[in-house]
Amino acid sequence: MAFYKKAPKGRSAGKHPYTKEDMERVEWCLMKNIKVAVVPYWDGGVNEFNVEISINNKVHLDPNRYTGYDAQTKMYEYYKYYYDKNIQKSK
Numbered sequence: 001m002a003f004y005k006k007a008p009k010g011r012s013a014g015k016h017p018y019t020k021e022d023m024e025r026v027e028w029c030l031m032k033n034i035k036v037a038v039v040p041y042w043d044g045g046v047n048e049f050n051v052e053i054s055i056n057n058k059v060h061l062d063p064n065r066y067t068g069y070d071a072q073t074k075m076y077e078y079y080k081y082y083y084d085k086n087i088q089k090s091k
Helices: 018-031 068-090
Strands: 034-038 051-055 058-061
Touching: 018 034, 018 068, 034 068, 051 068
Parallel strands: none
Antiparallel strands: 034 051, 051 058
């Protein structure tokens, strides 16, 4: 008889709708080595998340904590911010 240990459960921020424009901004940012991620806040409650921003491999953490849905909303806001900021510079 074999005993199997269950794998630890992770945390999911859940589902969040996105638009075609969101995906265009995300793609542009990834091509420019700008990445934004929703990461669990492990010391907090089950539904607490941070937003992590990596620009040219330098990682910055948004000091606020969000619910899963709000963290994903903030993630798309950051992608829009960096996209708009850099697109206007290049014009």
